[in-house]
């Protein structure tokens with residue numbers, strides 16, 4: 001039986017040691033579907049204003065990750081003027097998920113409650129995303145949140161079947177890697193990001 005103090009300590013450690021792991025550092029091993037379901041179930045406990053629950057996850061597994069990445073590269077090609085197209089970017093996008101197990105397109109689906117501003121729906125979806133990141137860290141899974149390529153572009157929204165008012169927040173690549181829980185770095189001291197008022 002763990003004590004409250006132990007649980008707090010464990011949670012603090014997960015928050016501190018959660019790190020971004022780039023997909024190229026992943027090792028190609030598959031995450032059990034049940035584990036991915038656990039992450040999504042925990043995401044669903046994020047807070048929302050007025051129970052709008054705006055998050056929407058498109059989950060790719062195994063070969064579907066590779067197909068998604070190929071399609072992502074093609075979207076980049078289709079929507080980039082010829083003089084700006086870079087073969088290196090195409091290849092990077094195409095092979096981004098080669099060693100990942102799953103990819104989750106992290107989406108905000110705008111509901112029909114006009115009293116809730118878009119900002120709140122994006123904030124709530126970000127909370128759901130953080131639940132995924134922390135739950136993944138607690139299970140020593142590697143995760144990368146990417147917004148490059150076409151991830152934030154209208155073409156990706158269309159590809160995922162989203163509506164005009166919806167928003168893609170990023171692509172989460174998940175897998176296994178060595179040493180996923182490590183101390184990180186922050187550039188600005190915390191005190192610069194706080195104003196104490198008393």
Ligand SMILES: Cc1cc2nc3c(=O)[nH]c(=O)nc-3n(C[C@H](O)[C@H](O)[C@H](O)COP(=O)(O)O)c2cc1C
Nearest residue numbers: 018019020021144145146147148149169170184185
């Ligand atoms: C909204 C969002 C978008 C991000 N997009 C990218 C990205 O496109 N490329 C990238 O290398 N990292 C991206 N990251 C991951 C950050 O680079 C990473 O969180 C940051 O370097 C801090 O490292 P840590 O997560 O290990 O603490 C993104 C993170 C967030 C929250």
